[in-house]
Amino acid sequence: MSIKIVADRMIDLSNEELALLNVDTISCYINMGDKSFSDLEDVFPGDVFNYMDETGKVAQTAAKSPALYSELFGRFVAQGDTVIHFACSSGISSIAQNAFIAAKEYPGKVYVIDTLQLSLGIALLVKFALQMIANGETDAEKIVQMVTAIIPNIQGSFLIDTMDCLYKGGRCSGLTYYAANLLNIKPVIYMNDTGHMTVREKLRGTQTRVLEPYIRNTFEKYPNPDLKVLHVVYTTYNEEVQKKILTIVEKFHKFQRVQFNEVSCNCCVHSGRNTIGLFYMCQ
Incomplete structure (x- = not known):
């Protein structure tokens, strides 16, 4: 059994660094007009600003459904992993709520941390957890407790x-x-x-x-x-x-x-x- 770290794509690390850290992500939706895209997968910041320039409107954001979070978590659980998911702050998005709903399908196998952060604030917490794992920590609950304790920092x-x-x-x-x-x-x-x-x-x-x-x-x-x-x-x-x-x-x-x-x-x-x-x- 190993611990798999997953995060919302708003972690804002490059794809290269995410691959190096072995961190998987899930993107939110970016909706522009009648088209829907996955953030940093098939739409990028320049596209968002171009859309605003061309239409005078701003794109809309939407969280992925609990079912899609469940699908992501289930893939790693099926491999025998215990998943710790780092969610974007519940204070600014329903993303964390959807992740918590999905995690209920995998009791004792999937843990969700409401980071109360976004962007590189999430990344700092992820790297703290990865360092604990590198130091030999194998207890997912302890990692969650330690990460949660440093969120105010x-x-x-x-x-x-x-x-x-x-x-x-x-x-x-x-x-x-x-x-x-x-x-x-x-x-x-x-x-x-x-x-x-x-x-x-x-x-x-x-x-x-x-x-x-x-x-x-x-x-x-x-x-x-x-x-x-x-x-x-x-x-x-x-x-x-x-x-x-x-x-x-x-x-x-x-x-x-x-x-x-x-x-x-x-x-x-x-x-x-x-x-x-x-x-x-x-x-």
Whole structure:
């Protein structure tokens, strides 16, 4: 018997890294018009933004059904594996609920962790579990308990550059949208302790101007980061912005590694172009 790690595709690691880690994923649906796609399988962030440019609408997201989660879990259980599934936060999606429903079909063989996170916040928890397994831990329940205990140590936040997707998706009012554009406000959204996305602060200025206060304030609010790795996520690749981020981060902490990852379509749908996010483990 072995332990198989599975996660929602919003883990936002590259396919190459997922293969290296031997982590399987399940994607949510990305619906554009009358067509439905699987996130990062047959639709990618550029497609989401092109759809918005061409139609003036934002794509819609939907969770895979409990039956599809059951099918995924069952494949590994049939091989004799015990499955630990890392689900995107129940505070922002029904994904976790559907995974829990499916897991009931495999008592003692499938465990679901509501990570209360998304993106690289999920990845940090997955890597913690994989390290436990590499160190010889074979008790799935103990791994679940240990991972659950460190969830509050994960810092995850996003700096939103444009509120177009939030407005068109009905997640902010017209008044808020127009005021933000007029005053050049960049909201910082973070994952709170209950797994909900909440506005932490509102910065004013261009993205280039607010990058440093965003990074500084994040490190001040969530001190003592584990310096092994800082994950920086983005919805739109910009080499100059990435260089600036590295320079700013160096002012505050000497991370052994700063890893940049493009996010899933799901995140792009809700956050829009030029969004930047920081994820790390606090000690």
